[in-house]
Amino acid sequence: xxxxxxxxxxxxxxxxxxxxxxxxxxxxxxxxxxxxxxxxxxxxxxxxxxxxxxxxxxxxxxxxxxxxxxxxxxxxxxxxxxxxxxxxxxxxxxxxxxxxxxxxxxxxxxxxxxxxxxxxxxxxxxxxxxxxxxxxxxxxxxxxxxxxxxxxxxxxxxxxxxxxxxxxxxxxxxxxxxxxxxxxxxxxxxxxxxxxxxxxxxxxxxxxxxxxxxxxxxxxxxxxxxxxxxxxxxxxxxxxxxxxxxxxxxxxxxxxxxxxxxxxxxxxxxxxxxxxxxxxxxxxxxxxxxxxxxxxxxxxxxxxxxxxxxxxxxxxxxxxxxxxxxxxxxxxxxxxxxxxxxxxxxxxxxxxxxxxxxxxxxxxxxxxxxxxxxxxxxxxxxxxxxxxxxxxxxxxxxxxxxxxxxxxxxxxxxxxxxxxxxxxxxxxxxxxxxxxxxxxxxxxxxxxxxxxxxxxxxxxxxxxxxxxxxxxxxxxxxxxxx
Amino acid sequence: xxxxxxxxxxxxxxxxxxxxxxxxxxxxxxxxxxxxxxxxxxxxxxxxxxxxxxxxxxxxxxxxxxxxxxxxxxxxxxxxxxxxxxxxxxxxxxxxxxxxxxxxxxxxxxxxxxxxxxxxxxxxxxxxxxxxxxxxxxxxxxxxxxxxxxxxxxxxxxxxxxxxxxxxxxxxxxxxxxxxxxxxxxxxxxxxxxxxxxxxxxxxxxxxxxxxxxxxxxxxxxxxxxxxxxxxxxxxxxxxxxxxxxxxxxxxxxxxxxxxxxxxxxxxxxxxx
Numbered sequence: 001x002x003x004x005x006x007x008x009x010x011x012x013x014x015x016x017x018x019x020x021x022x023x024x025x026x027x028x029x030x031x032x033x034x035x036x037x038x039x040x041x042x043x044x045x046x047x048x049x050x051x052x053x054x055x056x057x058x059x060x061x062x063x064x065x066x067x068x069x070x071x072x073x074x075x076x077x078x079x080x081x082x083x084x085x086x087x088x089x090x091x092x093x094x095x096x097x098x099x100x101x102x103x104x105x106x107x108x109x110x111x112x113x114x115x116x117x118x119x120x121x122x123x124x125x126x127x128x129x130x131x132x133x134x135x136x137x138x139x140x141x142x143x144x145x146x147x148x149x150x151x152x153x154x155x156x157x158x159x160x161x162x163x164x165x166x167x168x169x170x171x172x173x174x175x176x177x178x179x180x181x182x183x184x185x186x187x188x189x190x191x192x193x194x195x196x197x198x199x200x201x202x203x204x205x206x207x208x209x210x211x212x213x214x215x216x217x218x219x220x221x222x223x224x225x226x227x228x229x230x231x232x233x234x235x236x237x238x239x240x241x242x243x244x245x246x247x248x249x250x251x252x253x254x255x256x257x258x259x260x261x262x263x264x265x266x267x268x269x270x271x272x273x274x275x276x277x278x279x280x281x282x283x284x285x286x287x288x289x290x291x292x293x294x295x296x297x298x299x300x301x302x303x304x305x306x307x308x309x310x311x312x313x314x315x316x317x318x319x320x321x322x323x324x325x326x327x328x329x330x331x332x333x334x335x336x337x338x339x340x341x342x343x344x345x346x347x348x349x350x351x352x353x354x355x356x357x358x359x360x361x362x363x364x365x366x367x368x369x370x371x372x373x374x375x376x377x378x379x380x381x382x383x384x385x386x387x388x389x390x391x392x393x394x395x396x397x398x399x400x401x402x403x404x405x406x407x408x409x410x411x412x413x414x415x416x417x418x419x420x421x422x423x424x425x426x427x428x429x430x431x432x433x434x435x436x437x438x439x440x441x442x443x444x445x446x447x448x449x450x451x452x453x454x455x456x457x458x459x460x461x462x463x464x465x466x467x468x469x470x471x472x473x474x475x476x477x478x479x480x481x482x
Numbered sequence: 483x484x485x486x487x488x489x490x491x492x493x494x495x496x497x498x499x500x501x502x503x504x505x506x507x508x509x510x511x512x513x514x515x516x517x518x519x520x521x522x523x524x525x526x527x528x529x530x531x532x533x534x535x536x537x538x539x540x541x542x543x544x545x546x547x548x549x550x551x552x553x554x555x556x557x558x559x560x561x562x563x564x565x566x567x568x569x570x571x572x573x574x575x576x577x578x579x580x581x582x583x584x585x586x587x588x589x590x591x592x593x594x595x596x597x598x599x600x601x602x603x604x605x606x607x608x609x610x611x612x613x614x615x616x617x618x619x620x621x622x623x624x625x626x627x628x629x630x631x632x633x634x635x636x637x638x639x640x641x642x643x644x645x646x647x648x649x650x651x652x653x654x655x656x657x658x659x660x661x662x663x664x665x666x667x668x669x670x671x672x673x674x675x676x677x678x679x680x681x682x683x684x685x686x687x688x689x690x691x692x693x694x695x696x697x698x699x700x701x702x703x704x705x706x707x708x709x710x711x712x713x714x715x716x717x718x719x720x721x722x723x724x725x726x727x728x729x730x731x732x733x734x735x736x737x738x739x740x741x742x743x744x745x746x747x748x749x750x751x752x753x754x755x
Contacts, residue, residue, distance in 0.1 A: 143654070199568040240569055290584055360580040360722065367722035369578040397578020400555035404577075 085297050102150075103480040108171065114429065116461060116469025130171040136187060144193040148209075152186035157314035164314040168223040168425035187227055199238035206231045211299060213279050216354055218409045218438060220377040220390050221299060221418045223425050228275070237299035241285040245295065249277040253301060253419075254312045273311075274302045280356075293356040298349070301419060305347035305381070308334075312421070318342055327420025328413070328431030330384070345382035350418045369397045373409075377417050385463060388417035388432070398442035398450055405442045411435065415463055428460035428471045435462050436471070448481045510730055513541040514548020514561035515640050516664040517683040518716045522561050522586055524745045525736045529729070536729045545640030552719055554575050558730055563589065563640030563683070564647075574715060574747065584718045588736035588752035589683050590705040591645060591712040594669065594690040596676040601625050603694040606711055609649050615656030620677065632659040633671050633680035642663065644714045646682055681712075685750025692739040705752045716751065 108130040136150030153172040154165030165184035172181045189207030203211055212232035215222050230251035237244040253273040281295025309326040310318055317327055322329050323342045331342035354375035360367050370393070377388035392409025411427055412435035420431035428434030436458025444450045454475040461468040510521045519542035522747075543551070548560035549570045552576070558621035566574075566581050576579050593609060596599055601623060606614075611617040612630055621627045634655055635642040646652070662668045668680040672690050681688075688751055692700050696711050704710035724731035736742035743753035 201568075236568070243568065288580060358575070362722050362725070365725050365728070367578070367580045369575075369580070397576075399577035400579075403555075403578060 021096075045412075059352035087435070098140040100138040100140075101136075102138060102482065104479055106132040106477055108132070108480040109476045111472075112429075113472040113473040114460075115471065127173040131174060131181070132170040132172065133181075133183075134170060134186060146191040146193075148187055148189050148191060149185075150187035151183045153181050154184045154186075155315070156182050157316060165317050166414070166425075167226055167421065168423075169225050178256060202233065202235040202238060204231070204233055212249050213277060214245060214281055214293075214295060214354075216356060216373045216375055216390070216392075217371065217394050217407060218390055218392060218411065218424065220375055220388050220413060220423065221350060221352060222410060222422055223430075225425070226422050228422075230274075232277075243283045243285075245279070245281040245283070247277070247279040249275065249279065251275040253304065254307070271303045273304050273307055276300045276302060289360045291358045293354075293358070295354050297352040299418075301348040301353070304344050304419075306343050306345075308341040308343050310341065325415070325431075325433070327423070328415055328433035329420045330415050346379070346383075346386075346416050346417075348379055348419050349381045350377060350379050352377050368395065370395055372465070377413065379417050382416035384416060385414035385433075385453075386416050388413035392438075398444045398452075401444050401447050403444050406440065408437060408439045410437050412462070426454070426473060426475070427456055429473075433463055434458055434460040434468070434471070450477075450479045450481075452477045452479070496540075498702075507727060508536045510518055510538045510559060510733055511541075511551075511557040512521075512538060512559040512561060512718075513543055513551040513557040514559075515563040515716070516542040517545075517563040517589060517641055517685075518561035518586070518718070520685060520749045521737075521746055521751060522559070522718070523717065524749050525586075525733060525742065527538070528741065528745055529733055529736065533729065538733065540680060544636065544638040544663070545643070546638040549574075549581075550583060551721070552721060553579050555579070555721070556641065558720065559734065562717045562719060563714065564643045565717065565720060580720045581719045582723050583723065584717050584720065584734045584737075585715045585718045585754065586734075586742075587746045587754065588705050589685075589714055589716050590700040590710045590752070591648075591681050591697055591714065592684055592687045592692040592700040593643060593712075594672050594680050594682055594687055594692050596672055596678060597689070597691045598676050599625065600692060600693075601693060603697055605696050610651070610653060613645075613650060613655050614653050626711070628677040631675050631678040632633065632656065633668050633675075633678055634659045634661050635665075635668065635681070636661045636663050639663075641681065641683060648712050648714075680754040683750075684752070702747070702752045706755070 032244045110128045110130060112126045112128070114126070132153055134150055134152040136148065141147060152165075152170040154170050155172060157164055157166055165182075165186075170186060179259065185208065187208055187210065189205055189209040191209075192204040192206075194202045194204055208227050208229045209232065210227060211222055211224075212228070212234050213222070215224070218462075219395040228251040232249040232251070233247065235246045237246075238472040249363060251274065253275055255272050277297065277299045279295060279297040281292055281293055283293040285291045309323075309329075309331060313326070318331075324333065326342060326344075330345055332345040334341050334343045352375055354373070356371060356373045359370045359372075362368070363371065370394050372390035372391075375389065377390075379386040388411070390409060390411040392407060394405060394407035396405040397403060398405040411424075413423065413432040415433045417432055423431060427438060428436060430479075436456060438454065438456050440452060442450055452475075454473075454477070456471070456473040458471040458473075459468040460471045485565065510526075519540060522540045530536055530538055541557075542561075542604070545560075545562040545564055547564055548557070549566055551557040552560035553570065553574045560581075565583065569715065571581060593604055599620070601620065604623070608617065608623065613632060613634065617623065617630070619627060619629055629673050632655075646655075660671070662671055662680070665682040665686040668682050669686050669688075669690055672680045674680045682690075686704075687700070694700075698704050698709050698711065700710055700712075705713045718734055718737075720730065720734060724734055737746060737754055746753040
């Protein structure tokens with residue numbers, strides 16, 4: 001109210017001043033302009049600037065006749081008039097305006113009961129307190145290009161290929177006398193929007209990126225923390241009420257393939273192991289409240305058949321050379337000189353059809369999102385234990401303050417159904433060769449502060465005697481995002 | 483194990499119930515477009531007069547920010563002078579928000595110049611050339627030898643997006659353009675700058691000269707009959723469909739009532755048929 005009053009007073013003073021100097025037409029025009037200024041929601045400073053400029057102009061020109069006023073309204077006079085100061089003009093953006101800081105901190109308390117594991121304690125649980133911290137920057141370089149960098153905590157792996165972070169997780173156990181925790185590069189990529197900002201887009205991504213493929217709430221192939229590396233295309237075409245999605249990736253698994261054996265077709269060194277992934281999906285919106293997405297993915301891992309797993313065993317999952325499994329995948333024990341390597345006996349060409357039914361019923365005046373999803377997984381290059389599937393449902397969405405979400409899903413993955421190294425690391429401890437339920441509840445307490453409980457009730461080593469051993473896991477998370 | 487499953491289910495149910503229990507209330511928060519703002523304010527004034535127990539607050543932060551507010555549950559109604567983009571719908575979906583589009587009025591984007599400017603008509607092609615920097619001086623259009631001062635809405639504005647789509651067709655505005663954060667600010671800048679050109683909603687042409695575009699004047703008639711080339715619907719988005727009988731339902735549907743249409747017309751926009 002005070003600001004409004006001040007603006008009104010300024011307009012009145014200015015109008016008075018102008019009336020001394022100018023004839024009726026110009027005066028009225030200026031009063032109109034003041035009125036417009038007042039109704040425009042301009043800030044006080046802008047008003048003062050505009051009014052003072054107008055007064056100065058009028059006083060400089062002095063009194064004029066109607067004829068003079070008419071003359072000034074003509075084009076030549078228009079050319080002679082200086083431009084007034086710009087009110088409420090948005091200041092130019094600085095480099096800092098194009099940078100967004102993002103990150104999150106997650107504290108997790110976890111209880112595991114691995115009934116078949118070495119650390120199984122029938123009288124208690126293995127308990128872990130873990131931290132995941134991620135911190136990143138997104139820089140919008142121009143209208144179409146963005147650069148993203150993110151660092152994250154992670155466990156240090158010291159496997160066959162030296163030191164690195166766990167590809168499936170950013171968790172860091174709280175341990176070792178409050179030691180300082182290591183930070184790794186989690187993301188570092190360029191996002192070039194080739195078609196510019198529109199409903200139909202095509203992005204070129206290059207670097208270490210978020211998963212470029214559509215994944216479901218849970219996924220049989222991908223752990224949500226996996227950040228693949230290479231080049232990808234992400235596209236979508238708006239054909240309302242349908243949207244067509246197309247994604248493709250040239251993603252590096254390993255840049256050197258040390259061993260391929262005579263057993264699987266000869267020795268070839270120094271070939272990259274590449275994931276060539278393509279995915280197509282269509283989302284059809286029957287009405288705003290109901291949408292169905294159908295899609296299919298094909299993930300082909302070139303050169304992986306016969307490759308020694310220790311090429312990328314950063315987390316030392318091969319307990320010894322000659323292990324018979326690696327993240328659940330079958331291994332061949334292949335002598336190579338004085339050592340024995342564990343090699344992939346099969347290639348991986350994983351076909352994954354998927355479907356999602358999204359619904360938004362209104363319950364008690366509030367929209368409650370419901371999502372039903374399912375996907376199948378088959379490795380067509382393995383002739384043994386090559387299938388998997390998953391289905392589930394989510395209810396609600398914990399995103400805004402005081403919103404809740406619950407979900408449940410069942411997953412079953414045979415040993416060679418997909419590359420175990422990148423699957424969900426929480427279900428039955430990660431990898432393939434497991435089956436079981438995941439149930440969770442999330443609640444957003446405050447803006448950007450969420451609590452969640454997740455329970456896994458699984459069996460691991462399902463191809464083993466007796467259908468495997470039990471695996472239970474509870475996770476209690478508190479996550480703050482910014 | 484059954485016991486733990488039951489426990490999880492109970493927790494989940496409690497969470498959902500807690501979420502659902504937030505619904506309801508007699509306060510309506512409106513945020514978004516500066517173009518639709520005057521309509522929302524007029525609707526709010528009218529509705530609160532009839533229902534003193536209902537409080538409606540209206541903010542004007544731009545269409546893009548209106549969409550963000552709806553997605554972040556910071557408002558009940560997002561006013562927008564353009565349709566919601568696919569990326570915004572995706573963000574809404576991720577947040578569990580279902581944007582429902584309600585058209586409340588129609589608008590024409592007027593090309594405005596200083597009242598002393600002798601120009602009368604511009605074609606869409608000429609306007610595009612001005613804003614991309616190809617045409618820089620009024621003399622290239624038969625006017626005085628004066629550099630054109632280009633005023634645009636800021637990029638968060640729905641008016642900007644409509645202009646970009648319908649006039650520029652994806653081309654980039656010249657870096658020499660000035661950006662203003664409201665229709666009123668553009669009008670003011672044009673009123674005070676003889677060589678300026680700007681674009682505003684039809685309700686903001688008082689005190690400036692609105693040019694004909696492709697020889698069609700901007701008016702209620704030409705917007706309604708579809709002849710004016712830079713016309714658009716104006717929207718109010720809600721999260722889901724408001725329940726009949728609630729203040730939100732009545733407020734959103736005011737544009738379809740006789741009184742609402744009168745308000746829209748009085749505000750300077752084009753009422754729905």
